[in-house]
Amino acid sequence: MKTKQEQVGTTTQRKISRRAFLGTGAAAAAGGALVIGFTLRRHFHNVDVADEAAGKVAVGNPFDAWVHVQPDGSAELVLAQSEMGQGVYTALPMLLAEEADLDWQRVRVVQSEFSLGTGGSGSVMSNYLPLRQAGAMVRTVMIATAARQWGVAESECTTLNSEVMHARSSRRVSYGQLVPAARAMPLPNFKTVKLKDPAQFTLIGKPTQHLDIPDKCTGAARFGLDVRLPGMVYAVIARCPTFGGTPAKFDATKALAVPGVLQVFEIPAKGYRIFTAGGIAVVATSTWAAMQGRKALQITWNRGPHSTESTDMLRAQMKEALAHAPAWTSDTEGVSLDNVLASRRVESVYEFPFLAHACMEPMNITAHLREGRCEVWAPSQAADAMRSVIAKELELAESSVTVHTTLMGGGFGRRYQYDFPAEVAQIAKHVEVPVQLVWTREDDMTHDFYRPAGMRRMRGALDTHGNIVAWSDHLADVPLSYQWGEPGKRKPDGSELPGRPVYPIAQVRMGFTPIESAVPRAWWRSVETSFNGLAVECFTDELAHAAGEDPYRFRRRLLQLPEIPRVRGKDEGPPPDRNRLIAVLDLAAQMAGWGTSLGPHRGRGIACTTNYAYLAQVAEVTVENDTIRVDRLVTAVDCGQVVNPNGARSQLEGGMLFTLSSILKEAITIRDGAVEQQNFDDYSVLRMPEAPALETWFVESHAAPHGLGEAAVGLTGPAVANAIFAATGKRLRRMPFRMDESTA
Amino acid sequence: MAQFPLNVNGQSRTIEADGEMPLLWALRDLLRLTGTKYGCGIGMCGACTVHLDGTAVRSCQTTVADARGKKVVTIEGLGLERGKQVALHAVQRAWIAEQVPQCGYCQSGQIMSAAALLANKPHPTDSEIDDAMTGNICRCATYFRIRKAIHTAAQEMRA
Structure with missing residues (x-):
């Protein structure tokens, strides 16, 4: 039922090209190729402005993906997705090549000029x-074209490697040779076209090298910051450190005296949904000169109302x-959880900080405005x-x-913003040449x-049986919904709370109280799961220990209890399959050697989730001299059909360590209305010596696939926190975790 | 502004710049060698790592005046011998074989650090790898594969 970490297949070095392509019709001519246009369904966490804007752009252009089969036998997939390291440029053409029986060595990916929002693990x-x-x-x-040419039955024809x-009759013909005649054939209906039985897959499920890696x-890969155009200039902006602050006055004399500095001008702040600070722009002949010019600016700031x-x-x-009743609660029945008959009660407060995305490639974008047209090169998720x-x-x-969408040095949600x-x-209006x-x-x-x-x-x-009979969760956070909800229409709701725990619990109550803040917030890898996942699975662990039961056995037993009948909310979707969750719990526990001794100062923790996919993880940690070291993460995954095991594993590994970084090291703090951290010296992130060994096991499945880019984010936090408790007897609840945790 | 003769990837180049300009920006903006990346500007992330006379340095902390008369090798020149592209460096081949990069932005710097490590220590232990690579941040957190790839490259270079 499982597959061990396979070796990655042979190297194939192929370029990914990015060029303009205009999709015009379902089987339009494009340089003599057979062209099929179709629509990919978008998937987002939240309905937001990106969706609305995308909807407007899509009007009049029915397609967002195209296949070109060329007369030379090569095939192109023109994609609207953005690549930021998640491997869509490989996994998506694999899907096409599998069903089309294309020669994988001759499949290319082309980035469409029409680009969709890429996020939510949905690609x-x-x-x-x-x-x-x-x-x-x-x-x-x-097949239809060849069968007609040969005068044979379609059912007698087979396909392999673009032939x-x-x-x-021992006849064969390449797809390329068939293209001219195929272009005149009617296209089959996509709803009724016959798909392969997944058991026959030869490419899907095979570890395949990422096309963009060579x-x-x-150094040949071009990211947003690598855009270089003839005569281009570079700009930086001096922004007020405090959120909501603006320049009261500024003197550019010294800045303009810096060699290479060309222009200095003010740009105004933009409000709701754009959320820019405004400030003083400095344009120069090199990035360095622009930075030096900015240093030489003399600005007096009006620090604004939130300082x-x-x-x-x-x-x-x-x-x-x-300490008070929540502003919003999930029910109005008024059943007090204090009145639920119970033999033990547990109560804990968890805390999580602001986090930065800190993409390795800082935000940037290049534009050239001339003659009423603007050309833009954007490392953008949308x-x-x-x-x-x-x-x-x-x-x-x-x-x-x-x-033009460029490669992105990380996204994690940051590159959705406007x-x-x-x-x-704003800057391009003042500059006649391309400006970065x-x-x-x-x-x-x-x-x-x-x-x-x-x-x-x-x-x-x-x-008295150790079953959970009541669960409540009162969240008081600086909500996303108060950043993105329309001013004047913001109301507290449960949108940032976790769904009901997967374990059967008769009385569940969620509560929420919003805290107002001027600190801008948005999506960060897995969005609310990044803080909810930890609380749910750590608190489950606390209840297991309170029940005097092994945390793995406790979860397993609860998942086998009968469902408690209730009316499901209209947004809840179908209930998770508890057997699939039990299977990954068992697999992770087995592979990690759950229950065997680890020796002094060491401990194991377990956690599981049904967010994104079915996952369970066992973390092994060592805590010595108040230093937490994570030694090993053993993960079991049932994400349905694995398309590219190489990419799936990468996404999970990255998600685990990105999370580890956040729970052990990262915090953004605010003082005098501004962020205190400036760079990687005071915003610490995970580095090589802190990276544990990773073992990831997939459950073989042909069920519909689930995305994995964010799946581990709600999982590694609780697995590690539970392991720290197992190693030390101390329950850490405030992130980033420190053994000398203070909740004051 | 002054003129600085530089030897970059085996080629003589002359740039006109303020001597205090970091080599990073001279490479990226003046010579348009964009494989060397900007990540932090304070020597904390390693994305800008290049070789200066064979030693891995942070090009954001090295001025063009410092680089004058020295041999600069960037990611674009790593597979070069006597100015010709002979093959990918063993580290680059290992990076592909182990499928290290995700977004890929930090990987030029990771590869340059790893190549310098292996030039000095052909058979590094895990802890020597940790020490040598601790200055290179990867936010996609490909560390686990980087460690494997360095061992793979070491094995290949030994063979």
């Missing part, structure tokens, strides 16, 4: 069916909120939405703005859209 999950259907359409058309074969090892905000103040408000933002800022029609696109549009807006690391750290900070009071009750 593989949402494209699994459409891309297979598109592939099956190619194969079906090729159609007729075994009885260029990333030679007294601090982390201490926010924490005090959260504590106060938790190029289509950026086009709208830029067009609006420049008062141009969207058709006058072209956005701040840097709006800024570059560069955010320094300090800009990136102090003007991010942060993962929310919050506190929560968890309460649980156990009956």
Whole structure:
């Protein structure tokens, strides 16, 4: 049922090209190729402005993906997804090539100029069916064309490696040769086209090398900051350190005296949904000169209305909120959990800080405005939405703005935002040549859209059998919904709370109290799961220990109890399959040697989740001299059909260690209305010596695939925290974790 | 502004710049060698690592005046011998074989640090790898594969 970590397949070095392509029709001519256009279903966490903007752009253009089969036998997949290291440029063409029986060595990916929002771990999950259907359409058309030419029955023809074969007459013909005739054939209906039985897959499920990796090892890969155009200039912006602050006055004399500095001008702040700080832009002939020019600026800031905000103040408000009834609760029945008959009660407060995305490539974007048109090069998770933002800022029609999506040095949700696109549009109005807006690391750290900070009071009750009979969770955080909800329409709701625990519990109550803050917040890898996942599985662990039961056995036993009948909410979707969860718990426990002795100062913790996919993880830690070291993470995954085991493993490994970094090291704190951390010297992140050994096991499955980019984020935190408790007897609840934790 | 003769990837180049300009920006903006990346500007992340006379240095902390007369090798020149692209460096081949990069932004610097490590210590232990690579941050957190790839490259270079 499981597959061990396979070796990665042979190296194939192929380029990924990025060029303009205009999709015009379902089987339109494009240089004599057979072209099939189709629509990929988007998947987002939240309905937000990106969705709306994308919807507007999509009008009049029915497709967001295309297949070209060329007369030379090569095939191209024109994709609207963005690549930021998650491997979509390999996993998505694999889906197409599998069903079309394309020669994998001759498949290329082309980045479409029409770009969709890429996030929410949705690329593989949402494209699994459409891309297979598109592939099956190619194969079906090729068979029909060959069969007609040969005068044989279609059922007697087979396909392999971009060829159609007729075994009885020993004839074969390449797809390339069939293209001219195939273009005149009717396309099969995507709804009824015959798909392969997954048991026959030869490419899907095979570890396949990522097509974009060779260029990333030679310096040839071009990221946003690597855009170089003839005559281009570089810009940086001096922004007020405090959120909501603006320049009161400035003197550019010294800045303009710096060699290479060309222009200095003010750009205004932008409000709701764009959220830029505004400031003083410095344009120069090199990035370095622009930075030196900015240092020489003399600015007096009006620090704005939020200049007294601090982390201490926010924490005090959260504590106060938790001492009172929540502003919002999930039910109105008024059943007090205190009245539920229980033999043991447990109560704990968990706390999580603001976090930065800290993508390795700081925010940047390049634009060239001339003659009423704007061309933009954007490392963006949502190029289509950026086009709208830029067009609006420049008062141009969207058709006058072209956005090229570049490679991205990390995304993690940060590259959905509209701040840097709006800024570059403001700057481009003053500059006649191409201009690259560069955010320094300090800009990136102090003007991010942060993962929310919050506190929560968890309460649980156990009956005499050790079953959980009541569970409540009062979250007081600086909510995303108050950043992105329309001003004047913001109301507390449960949108940032976890779904009901997967374990059967009769009385569950969620509560929420919003804390107002000027600190910008937005999506951060896995969004609310990043703080909810830890609380749910750590508190479950606390209840297991309170029940006097082994935490693995406790979870396993609860998952086998009968479901408690209730009406499911309309947004809840189908209930998770508890047997799949039990299977991954068992696999992780078995592979980690759960129950065997680890020796002094060491401990194991377990956690599981049904967010994104079915996962369980066992963490092994050593805690000596108050230093926490994570030694090993053993993970079992049932994500349905694994498309590319190489990429799936990468995404999980990255998610685990990104999370480890956040729970052990990272925190953004606020003082005098500004972020205190500036760079990687005071915002510590995980480094090589702190990276544990990783073992990841997949459950073989042909069920519909789930995305894995965010799946481990809600899992590694609790597994490690539970392991720290096992090693030391101390339960840590405030992130980033320290053995000398203070909750004061 | 002054003129600085530099030897970059075996080629003589002359740049006109302020002597205090970090080598990073001279490479990226003046010579348009963009394989060397900007990550922090304070020598804390390693994305800008290049070789200066064979030693791994942070190009954001090295001025063009410091680099004058020295041999600079960037990621673009790692597979070069006497100015010709002979093959990928063993570290680059190992990076591909172990499928290290995700977003890939930090990997130029990771590869340059790893190549310098192996030039000095052909058979590094895990802890020697940890020490040598601790200055290179990867936010996709590919550390586990980097460690494997360095061992793979070491094995290949030994063979």
